Amino acid sequence: MAHPAETPVHHGAHHHEDPGWVRRILFSTDHKVIAMQYMFTGMALALLAGFFAYVFRMQMAFPGMEVPFYGLVTPNRYNVLITNHGAIMIFWVAMPVLIAAFGNFLIPLMIGCDDMVFPRINRLSYQIFFLSAVVLLISFFVEGGAFGGAWTIYPPLSAKAEYNLTPLGSSIFLVAVALEFVAFLLGGINFVTTAMNSRAPGMKLYDVPIVVWMIVVASILFMASVGPLIAGAVMLFMDQQIGTAFFDPNRGGDPVLWQHLFWFFGHPEVYVVLLPALGIVAEIITVFSRKKLFAYKTVLYTTFGTGVLSFTVWAHHQFVAGIDPRMANIFTVTTLLISVPIAEMCFVYIATLYGGSITLSTPMLWALAFLGEFLIGGVTGIFLGASGADIYLHDTYFVLAHFHYTFVPIAIIGTFAGVTFWFPKMFGRMMNDTLGKLHFWITIIAFNAIFIPLFVTGAAGDHRRIYDYSHFPDLAALQPLREFATIALLFMLAGQVIFLWNFFASLMWGEKAEKNPWRSNTLEWTTESPPPHGNWPADALPTVYRAPYEYSHPDRKEDYWPQNAPA
Amino acid sequence: MFHLIERWIPSASTYSGDIDFVFSMIFWIVGAWFLATELVFFWLILRFRKRDGVKAQYITGELKSEKQWVHWPHMAVLAFDVVILFFAVKVWYDVKQDLPPAQETVRVIAQQWAWSFVHPGPDTLLDTADDIKTVEELHVKVGTLYHFKLESRDVLHSFSVPVFRLKQDVIPGRVITGWFEATQTGKYDIQCAEICGIGHALMPGRIVIETPEQHTAWMASQSPISVAALDLPRAAQE
Numbered sequence: 193m194a195h196p197a198e199t200p201v202h203h204g205a206h207h208h209e210d211p212g213w214v215r216r217i218l219f220s221t222d223h224k225v226i227a228m229q230y231m232f233t234g235m236a237l238a239l240l241a242g243f244f245a246y247v248f249r250m251q252m253a254f255p256g257m258e259v260p261f262y263g264l265v266t267p268n269r270y271n272v273l274i275t276n277h278g279a280i281m282i283f284w285v286a287m288p289v290l291i292a293a294f295g296n297f298l299i300p301l302m303i304g305c306d307d308m309v310f311p312r313i314n315r316l317s318y319q320i321f322f323l324s325a326v327v328l329l330i331s332f333f334v335e336g337g338a339f340g341g342a343w344t345i346y347p348p349l350s351a352k353a354e355y356n357l358t359p360l361g362s363s364i365f366l367v368a369v370a371l372e373f374v375a376f377l378l379g380g381i382n383f384v385t386t387a388m389n390s391r392a393p394g395m396k397l398y399d400v401p402i403v404v405w406m407i408v409v410a411s412i413l414f415m416a417s418v419g420p421l422i423a424g425a426v427m428l429f430m431d432q433q434i435g436t437a438f439f440d441p442n443r444g445g446d447p448v449l450w451q452h453l454f455w456f457f458g459h460p461e462v463y464v465v466l467l468p469a470l471g472i473v474a475e476i477i478t479v480f481s482r483k484k485l486f487a488y489k490t491v492l493y494t495t496f497g498t499g500v501l502s503f504t505v506w507a508h509h510q511f512v513a514g515i516d517p518r519m520a521n522i523f524t525v526t527t528l529l530i531s532v533p534i535a536e537m538c539f540v541y542i543a544t545l546y547g548g549s550i551t552l553s554t555p556m557l558w559a560l561a562f563l564g565e566f567l568i569g570g571v572t573g574i575f576l577g578a579s580g581a582d583i584y585l586h587d588t589y590f591v592l593a594h595f596h597y598t599f600v601p602i603a604i605i606g607t608f609a610g611v612t613f614w615f616p617k618m619f620g621r622m623m624n625d626t627l628g629k630l631h632f633w634i635t636i637i638a639f640n641a642i643f644i645p646l647f648v649t650g651a652a653g654d655h656r657r658i659y660d661y662s663h664f665p666d667l668a669a670l671q672p673l674r675e676f677a678t679i680a681l682l683f684m685l686a687g688q689v690i691f692l693w694n695f696f697a698s699l700m701w702g703e704k705a706e707k708n709p710w711r712s713n714t715l716e717w718t719t720e721s722p723p724p725h726g727n728w729p730a731d732a733l734p735t736v737y738r739a740p741y742e743y744s745h746p747d748r749k750e751d752y753w754p755q756n757a758p759a
Numbered sequence: 760m761f762h763l764i765e766r767w768i769p770s771a772s773t774y775s776g777d778i779d780f781v782f783s784m785i786f787w788i789v790g791a792w793f794l795a796t797e798l799v800f801f802w803l804i805l806r807f808r809k810r811d812g813v814k815a816q817y818i819t820g821e822l823k824s825e826k827q828w829v830h831w832p833h834m835a836v837l838a839f840d841v842v843i844l845f846f847a848v849k850v851w852y853d854v855k856q857d858l859p860p861a862q863e864t865v866r867v868i869a870q871q872w873a874w875s876f877v878h879p880g881p882d883t884l885l886d887t888a889d890d891i892k893t894v895e896e897l898h899v900k901v902g903t904l905y906h907f908k909l910e911s912r913d914v915l916h917s918f919s920v921p922v923f924r925l926k927q928d929v930i931p932g933r934v935i936t937g938w939f940e941a942t943q944t945g946k947y948d949i950q951c952a953e954i955c956g957i958g959h960a961l962m963p964g965r966i967v968i969e970t971p972e973q974h975t976a977w978m979a980s981q982s983p984i985s986v987a988a989l990d991l992p993r994a995a996q997e
Contacts, residue, residue: 266957267957267958267959267960267961268957271954271956271957271959340957341954341956342954346915346953346954348913348914348915348931349914349915349954349955349956355871355913355914355956356956357956357957441930441931441932441933442931442932447915447930447931447932448930481807481815482809482814482815483815483816483818484817484818484819484820485820486818486819486820486825486829487819487820487821487825487826487829488819488820488821489821490820490826490829511851512855512917512926512927512928513928513930514927514928514930514933514935517851517855517856518856520851520855521848521851521852524844524847524848524851525844528840528843528844529840531836531840532833532836532837532840535832535833535836536829536833536836538796539796539828539829539832539833540820540829542796542799542800542803543820543825543828543829544820545800545803545804545807546803546807546816546818546828547807547815547816547818548803548807548815548816549807549808549809549810549813549814549815550804550807550808550809551809552804552808560800560804563800564797564800567793567796567797568793571789571790571792571793572789574785574789574840574843575782575785575786575789578781578785578843578844578846578847579847579848579850579851579855580777580778580781580846580847580848580849580850580851580854581778581781581782581785581847581850583778583850583851583854583855583924583925583926584764584778584782584921584924584925584926585782586926586952587917587919587926587952587953588952648767651763651764651767651782652764652767652768653767653768653921653948653950655919655950655951655952656952656954657954657959657960658959658960659960660960661960663960663961663963664948664950664963665948666768666921666922666947666948667948743815743817744814744815744816744817745817746817751814751815
């Protein structure tokens with residue numbers, strides 16, 4: 193049903209005439225190929241944005257040095273690097289990998305269908321995403337250079353060339369972001385429609401694995417929140433290029449309006465990337481503790497609750513931005529309230545471990561690390577949601593450390609959890625567990641060593657986006673902490689070489705994976721590793737008989753019970 | 760125990776101690792929660808490691824008796840949220856919503872990439888001929904309640920005085936009024952806390968908090984023109 197007529201099932205596998213790699217890879221409509229395209233693009237851009245972090249952290253720790261492999265970091269270059277580090281990590285790494293790559297790979301396989309409902313829209317989605325990345329990279333090579341006014345693009349700085357000195361870069365940046373949104377709108381339509389319409393016979397809504405639910409809810413949050421920002425981006429683009437004054441205070445515009453449009457999207461966006469990571473973690477902790485997920489329905493309704501609440505908290509980014517101070521009280525209430533469903537979800541996951549039979553495999557280590565580390569991100573958010581404390585903490589390194597304790601668990605730890613868990617299914621080979629654990633420990637220890645000191649520098653007054661603190665005498669004593677964080681970053685980046693080696697070496701020479709190496713229940717493990725085009729033979733698509741987390745059921749000898757096994 | 764931030768940076772305004780208190784209170788509440796949660800978490804991982812011949816338990820988490828294990832912690836989180844909310848909003852109200860009557864007023868003007876300040880001068884009134892204008896240095900008297908009027912000439916900036924725990928964005932096209940009262944003398948940083956272009960790191964300012972005597976002496980040391988104009992505004996008033 194989901195295949196376009198000219199691409200019959202098993203086209204590539206049994207046909208002697210290869211259509212050529214261009215058509216097979218670049219123009220494939222297979223959800224698994226598109227998932228890999230998103231994943232590899234995201235990984236490549238993660239390396240770039242990681243390199244940016246290396247350059248600007250070196251400058252911060254050792255101001256004025258010639259950074260190896262880069263050179264001198266001028267104030268202008270510094271701003272460009274931090275702006276694009278943030279934008280790339282969120283829009284071109286977290287979103288494509290967590291939502292698009294895992295969503296594309298997992299949804300059809302986990303609900304037991306042969307492909308997305310709209311395979312060609314899916315392909316278009318990736319192509320537009322790729323174009324958006326190219327457009328962003330072009331902005332580095334135009335006259336005036338790339339945009340450096342922070343990923344939040346606040347006008348008037350972003351609106352006028354005389355202020356930002358990047359007449360073309362700032363507009364190209366906006367176009368790139370807008371294109372990326374279009375790609376994810378197309379992807380989101382596909383994810384929601386496929387999950388609602390193409391589930392295997394017998395799969396009721398409560399039988400859908402949590403990660404699929406989470407990606408669906410994340411897609412809905414994205415689609416519902418992005419509209420105002422796209423409208424804002426069009427207005428800002430016109431302010432830049434044709435002299436309109438939507439955000440120009442000298443001609444009747446309001447710069448703070450942009451902040452509302454941006455954060456109305458920007459805060460749900462946090463949950464857009466958080467939810468898929470939480471879903472990945474749910475799949476992994478149930479498998480490696482051989483436990484049924486504690487209170488599946490609670491998790492599901494908590495997800496919906498978080499999603500709804502996430503639309504009501506945005507102005508906590510703007511407490512001191514010149515909004516009516518009375519408004520801050522409302523957003524303080526909603527912001528503290530959203531800690532309740534998120535805490536609930538953490539408790540449910542931890543409760544799942546109780547009475548389990550826990551194996552600390554590499555994917556399980558990542559999943560557990562997600563919980564342990566995300567908790568720090570969660571509790572430090574309370575300081576910032578509390579308006580009174582935020583007067584001081586706003587736009588300090590405390591904020592930066594806080595959101596890195598949410599985004600690194602989400603985009604880095606969550607991704608590694610997912611990649612190490614589904615690698616056998618994606619590529620048909622096993623990853624090396626020893627290298628995996630080595631990579632895990634280096635990454636986790638270095639990650640904490642980077643950001644714990646930054647909580648301290650933030651609480652001590654370090655404000656953000658400063659390329660050299662030597663102009664601030666009161667902050668001079670903090671330099672050793674800044675250096676420590678930078679050195680820890682070097683370790684973290686070096687540790688990623690182990691992952692890249694493990695990834696590509698396992699791809700070539702790894703031990704062949706069986707269909708279901710982790711003895712898991714969900715449907716993706718019932719087909720070949722890697723699954724053929726069409727996922728299952730056309731006459732043997734799975735039928736579902738039970739919920740996804742029936743591990744260690746007392747009526748059964750084996751400790752797992754695949755969803756498709758007849759009663 | 761309730762002065763965690765003060766270990767790093769002095770507390771020099773009438774409300775900085777209240778903001779430090781909210782920070783410290785949240786620190787202890789969420790710190791205790793965090794530790795308790797991580798302890799349970801690590802205990803479960805160690806206690807329920809895989810052992811030969813021991814099968815995992817089958818717990819759905821749908822029974823009321825099981826759900827209470829997450830229900831009560833979750834109600835406790837809500838209760839603590841309410842406590843935190845109370846103190847946070849109270850401090851917020853005092854610093855941002857309430858505007859106690861001013862003894863003196865200063866104007867703070869931000870632009871790419873410098874702060875300039877207009878002091879009321881000896882007559883303690885702003886917008887009179889004896890106003891003293893400075894760049895990058897704001898002089899205030901300890902124990903005097905000041906209103907500040909924030910203006911920007913170009914983009915967004917943010918007026919941040921860490922020792923006061925004070926921060927307020929500056930928005931072009933608007934005049935934003937706020938207040939502070941210094942409690943100790945000294946020279947401290949003023950930051951711009953909102954990215955404002957390539958010179959964002961290059962617009963540091965200093966706040967000089969003086970005793971009334973020092974302040975008078977400083978005013979006298981300013982340009983003779985403003986001192987000569989001392990009597991003008993009073994004459995204008997009468």
